[in-house]
Amino acid sequence: MIYLKNIKFELDLKGKKAKKNLKKGxxxxxxxxxxxxxxxxILFAPKSGKETRAQIKDNAADVSKMVAGNVKEFTKKTGEVVKEKFNKCCNKEKDAALNQDAQESNQEEVSNETQENMNEE
Incomplete structure (x- = not known):
């Protein structure tokens, strides 16, 4: 617990989501x-305006490249996760359909056997 001018804050770090959010923050x-x-x-450095603008331009280019790389990586990872979840979902649907077909087939077989047994009697 953290007390700040009579205000009480509790950090709930028990859940995975809470820990993940804390790390992100x-x-x-x-x-x-x-x-x-x-x-x-950069702004308070004792350099001329021309040098400072050139340095800002260089740094902006570097940051831009870094952000672009991070966005590409994030997009790639997100795509992989979505694809994995989609495939899992599709596999569950396929399994459910196969199980339903198997159950229907078994019901038909039991029904046919029962009918045959009744006809034999």
Whole structure:
């Protein structure tokens, strides 16, 4: 528990989702903090305007490439997960259909055998 000016906060880190969200938040906070530090450092550095603009341009290009790479990786992983879930779902549907066909076939066989047994008597 954290107390902040008579306000009580409880961190529930028992669930996997809570831990995952905490990790995401820390990662995003670190990234944004680093970006803010970089921008602040560039803006308050004792360089000429021309040098500062060139440095900002170079850094923006680097960040752009990094973000593009992360987006591609995220898209690829997301696609793989969606494909896996879709295949799992399709397999369940196929299994259910096969089980239903097998049950219907067994019911027909039992019905036919019963009918044959009744005809023999």
């Amino acid at each position: 820390l990662a995003l906070g670190t990234i944004f903090g680093a970006a803010a530090g970089l921008v602040g450092g």
